[in-house]
Amino acid sequence: MDYFLELFLSGLTRGSIYALIALGYTMVYGIIQLINFAHGEIYMIGAFVALIVAGVCTIYGFTGVSVLIIAGIVAVIYASAYGYTLEKIAYRPLRNAPRLSPLISAIGMSIFLQNYVLLAQTPDFLPFPHLIPEFEFMEPIADIVGSAELVIWVTTLVTMILLTLLIKKTKIGKAMRATQQDMSMARLVGINVDRIISLTFVIGSALAAIGGVLVASYIGQVNFYIGFLAGVKAFTAAVLGGIGSIPGAVLGGLVLGWTESFAAGYISSDYEDVFAFGLLVLILILRPAGILGKARKQKV
Amino acid sequence: MLKDFRQSILVSIWFVFLTFPLMVVRVNTTEQLVEWRWMNLVWVAIGSFILSYLWRYMMARQQAREKVADSGIEKQSKVQLLLEDMSFRYKAMAVLLVFALIFPLVFDTYQSTIMISALIYVVLGLGLNITVGLAGLLDLGYVAFFAVGAYAYALLNYHFGLGFWTVLPVGGILGCLFGVILGFPILRLRGDYLAIVTLGFGMIVKIVLENWDDFSFGPSGIANIDRPGLFGIDMNINGSTTYIYYIMVAMVIFTIFVTMRLRNSRIGRAWIALREDEIACVAMGIDMARTKLSAYALGAFWAGMVGVLFAAKTTFINPASFTFMESAIILSIVVLGGMGSILGVILGAFILILLPEYLRAFSEYRMLAFGAAMVLMMIFRPQGIISNIRQKYEYKGLKEETDNG
Numbered sequence: 195m196d197y198f199l200e201l202f203l204s205g206l207t208r209g210s211i212y213a214l215i216a217l218g219y220t221m222v223y224g225i226i227q228l229i230n231f232a233h234g235e236i237y238m239i240g241a242f243v244a245l246i247v248a249g250v251c252t253i254y255g256f257t258g259v260s261v262l263i264i265a266g267i268v269a270v271i272y273a274s275a276y277g278y279t280l281e282k283i284a285y286r287p288l289r290n291a292p293r294l295s296p297l298i299s300a301i302g303m304s305i306f307l308q309n310y311v312l313l314a315q316t317p318d319f320l321p322f323p324h325l326i327p328e329f330e331f332m333e334p335i336a337d338i339v340g341s342a343e344l345v346i347w348v349t350t351l352v353t354m355i356l357l358t359l360l361i362k363k364t365k366i367g368k369a370m371r372a373t374q375q376d377m378s379m380a381r382l383v384g385i386n387v388d389r390i391i392s393l394t395f396v397i398g399s400a401l402a403a404i405g406g407v408l409v410a411s412y413i414g415q416v417n418f419y420i421g422f423l424a425g426v427k428a429f430t431a432a433v434l435g436g437i438g439s440i441p442g443a444v445l446g447g448l449v450l451g452w453t454e455s456f457a458a459g460y461i462s463s464d465y466e467d468v469f470a471f472g473l474l475v476l477i478l479i480l481r482p483a484g485i486l487g488k489a490r491k492q493k494v
Numbered sequence: 495m496l497k498d499f500r501q502s503i504l505v506s507i508w509f510v511f512l513t514f515p516l517m518v519v520r521v522n523t524t525e526q527l528v529e530w531r532w533m534n535l536v537w538v539a540i541g542s543f544i545l546s547y548l549w550r551y552m553m554a555r556q557q558a559r560e561k562v563a564d565s566g567i568e569k570q571s572k573v574q575l576l577l578e579d580m581s582f583r584y585k586a587m588a589v590l591l592v593f594a595l596i597f598p599l600v601f602d603t604y605q606s607t608i609m610i611s612a613l614i615y616v617v618l619g620l621g622l623n624i625t626v627g628l629a630g631l632l633d634l635g636y637v638a639f640f641a642v643g644a645y646a647y648a649l650l651n652y653h654f655g656l657g658f659w660t661v662l663p664v665g666g667i668l669g670c671l672f673g674v675i676l677g678f679p680i681l682r683l684r685g686d687y688l689a690i691v692t693l694g695f696g697m698i699v700k701i702v703l704e705n706w707d708d709f710s711f712g713p714s715g716i717a718n719i720d721r722p723g724l725f726g727i728d729m730n731i732n733g734s735t736t737y738i739y740y741i742m743v744a745m746v747i748f749t750i751f752v753t754m755r756l757r758n759s760r761i762g763r764a765w766i767a768l769r770e771d772e773i774a775c776v777a778m779g780i781d782m783a784r785t786k787l788s789a790y791a792l793g794a795f796w797a798g799m800v801g802v803l804f805a806a807k808t809t810f811i812n813p814a815s816f817t818f819m820e821s822a823i824i825l826s827i828v829v830l831g832g833m834g835s836i837l838g839v840i841l842g843a844f845i846l847i848l849l850p851e852y853l854r855a856f857s858e859y860r861m862l863a864f865g866a867a868m869v870l871m872m873i874f875r876p877q878g879i880i881s882n883i884r885q886k887y888e889y890k891g892l893k894e895e896t897d898n899g
Contacts, residue, residue, distance in 0.1 A: 302868025
């Protein structure tokens with residue numbers, strides 16, 4: 195039973211991270227029907243920037259939680275800036291192009307950003323400082339649940355709630371939903387569609403950066419390549435839950451996390467990724483709209 | 495003027511801000527050292543300033559071109575007209591053929607080896623061109639079929655001692671089979687889901703090859719694969735390289751011929767129709783399942799076949815040769831060359847494979863340039879270097895009739 199619990203909890207942690215990244219995918223896909231392939235790279239850049247800032251801070255004498263907060267904030271700012279620039283350069287000129295064009299452009303951008311970090315920094319794995327402190331109240335159960343894991347779960351939960359509130363309750367959210375339903379109609383009623391799309395990218399990238407900082411300090415190392423696999427997995431999570439739906443992304447992330455965790459624990463850890471992709475293929479065949487998604491009829 | 499200047503300055507400042515932590519700071523956490531590379535800052539500032547001017551210029555040109563296209567007058571470039579001229583085409587083909595045939599006699603073995611790998615990518619590009627360029631199905635796991643062919647030869651050779659020529663068609667057919675296996679479950683998916691599933695498929699194949707030690711010998715791979723034989727004649731490495739080179743040239747010619755015929759066949763037109771509009775295509779009575787599956791299968795066929803040749807050429811294979819990056823390179827060959835255009839893909843393969851080979855000094859920037867080129871191509875020249883020549887049918891009968899009447 196202990197083993198089961200352990201796998202369950204590690205699946206939960208993993209799933210929460212996938213969910214954080216998947217939220218960005220889902221938001222972008224919901225609005226412009228584009229798989230933002232470079233989203234995983236934004237997550238990686240977030241983690242890298244946090245690493246650099248944290249490194250500089252520690253060397254100049256900051257300690258403890260302040261480093262985490264400074265690094266986190268700077269990472270979020272930079273990831274958002276990258277997301278904004280990315281959309282402006284690679285996707286906006288292709289808004290009216292055939293569907294394949296922005297997708298290829300996104301793949302190109304993903305390769306570009308990976309190699310940019312590779313060349314600007316290093317191809318090696320860098321050790322990432324454990325920024326998340328050990329809480330005292332976690333002492334009694336510390337060998338089952340670490341503080342880092344707790345922080346990850348809570349952050350994911352809070353982010354999901356905030357995002358849902360943003361989309362359901364605020365004026366910006368309303369504009370986003372309008373853009374999602376019909377872009378030209380939204381424009382006609384006076385919504386600045388370009389700005390809404392930019393904002394979506396900014397929010398999605400910020401979430402990815404939060405995920406990046408958390409996962410990097412949880413696992414303890416970063417590398418220019420971490421974004422790619424995380425991006426693909428997060429996309430799988432988004433599809434699993436039903437792309438375009440925010441609770442769906444979180445649910446999909448968790449399902450994917452548990453699938454991987456249990457498959458690795460009970461069957462074989464070598465084939466962890468095979469199970470993840472197998473699940474994706476299965477879901478797409480059986481229920482292409484995802485767990486929480488609504489099937490949309492294609493109309494001519 | 496002043497407005498442009500101010501805008502470029504702003505872009506420059508923005509990029510300096512954007513690239514600051516990654517380009518300037520480098521932290522060495524183990525030794526507690528921070529390295530500040532201020533020079534990079536200057537380069538980024540100057541570079542982005544110039545690029546922003548270029549970007550604006552290209553954008554203006556693009557818009558002007560779109561306006562011309564909207565007015566309905568189709569302008570063809572000189573190169574395009576030259577390519578459509580049949581007599582020029584035959585002459586050019588003859589010259590290229592002669593050049594290809596005397597190549598190993600003029601240059602040394604090293605050059606032949608490079609040429610072989612470029613030709614391998616030509617065939618891979620032409621194969622993927624069927625799936626992506628003609629049928630419009632984005633395949634990000636194409637390298638999996640290549641791996642299937644390579645492992646088919648390596649394993650059949652290892653266990654049963656089968657020769658190159660026996661396995662060559664087997665590799666192609668196995669590739670086909672995998673294409674159908676992959677294609678079958680994802681027939682109902684739309685463009686972008688398809689891309690992700692094929693990506694996943696490519697990864698699954700690689701992971702399986704890496705971990706299933708009993709079957710594929712794991713990450714250490716398979717060594718000492720036989721080179722292709724010629725009636726049992728023993729050849730030294732130079733001779734065998736030249737021999738493989740000629741096989742490869744023959745294969746490229748065969749591929750070009752078949753893909754050209756395929757494109758103009760009934761099924762080729764069905765692919766193009768599918769790419770242009772799926773719903774309209776199905777409404778016209780084209781069997782979608784069969785068309786999509788055949789696009790996958792025929793695309794994979796070439797990868798499987800050339801995979802066999804790859805294994806025979808390198809005599810050693812391991813899963814590291816079949817990463818996503820390879821798929822990305824093949825895809826960028828197709829994209830840069832011109833989706834659907836056979837000549838474009840060939841040219842794309844030569845540029846993308848030979849250029850980094852001869853510009854060794856810049857080889858670490860290769861993938862960076864590929865990525866940037868893919869984005870820029872999509873924005874400024876989506877049809878690729880050489881755009882696909884559209885077949886036109888002119889109906890002459892009606893004109894005569896109206897002239898008479």
